[in-house]
Amino acid sequence: MAIGRETIENLLKLGNPKWKTSITSVEPNKLKTRGYPQEDLIGNISFPEMVYLLIKGELPPESESKMFEAVLTSFCDHSVTPPSTQAARIIASTGSPMHACVSGGLLAFGKHHAGAIENAMKTLQEGVKRSHGDIEATAREMVDEFLESGDKIPGFGHRYHNEDPRARKLIELAKEYGCSGIHTELALTIQSILLEEKGIRMNIDGANAGILSDMGFDWTIGTGIFMIGRLPALVAHIYEEQTREAPFRKLFDTEEIYYDGIDERRIIKEDEK
Secondary structure (H helix, E strand, O other): OOOOHHHHHHHHOOOOOOOOOOOEEEEOOEEEEOOEEHHHHOOOOOHHHHHHHHHHOOOOOHHHHHHHHHHHHHOOOEOEOOHHHHHHHHHHHOOOOHHHHHHHHHHOOEOOEEOHHHHHHHHHHHHHHHHOOOHHHHHHHHHHHHHHHOOOOOOEOOOOOOOOHHHHHHHHHHHHHOOOOHHHHHHHHHHHHHHHHHOOOEOHHHHHHHHHHHOOOOHHHHHHHHHHHHHHHHHHHHHHHHHHOOOOOOOOOHHHOOOOOOOOOOOOOHHHO
16 A cells, blocks of 8 residues: 555654754655765765765765775774673673674773773864964873873773784875874874883874864764774674574683672571570
């Protein structure tokens, strides 16, 4: 049975809209994302370009398309070392379905894991705003402020890598594609100071923070972009856990558990007092 336009409008209450969006419009037999018919986008643009279009509202120039693809690829995986991957695999070992395992992995993202890209972008964007063009002086001030407070500068240093190979490659590509600007310059200047004084280099988050900021992405979208890049790895790890490992993963034996300050106690009944 065909559904007429009037019926669709009644179902969606188009005559009395209570929701506003500029991302995708839906009409009978017609879908337009940011003004482009979806059938025109399918087969003509890449997935990273589609993500860029959804977030920024326009298709990227070729150079930014290549750079954004590199950024998403750089987030792809870090083996089983991150808490999010471990959480997803442990949930998978219980027999939970894929969507529950993926949700568990995503929910494991926080300020100490996956939040660094957002913090790094915010730090660089605020630094550029206050720099008035003097990047070297601003970098010096920022490093001094973080060192005095005892806080780590987001985007610099790594618990596994003395030199994050992904960061080096991203900076090279940013210069090649013309996507390296004042935010990346600030990140590199901070790195020069930290390297000389502390032996610390930028990590993948520091590199991507500078690049994404120079591409015009607001810092509040940083973790979301990381999630898009890391999601395929979570799916791969969940599938591997489900197909290659025994269920109910045991991370350690009971003999390896240390019970701290748990003394034996008993309930004393009233007539025993």
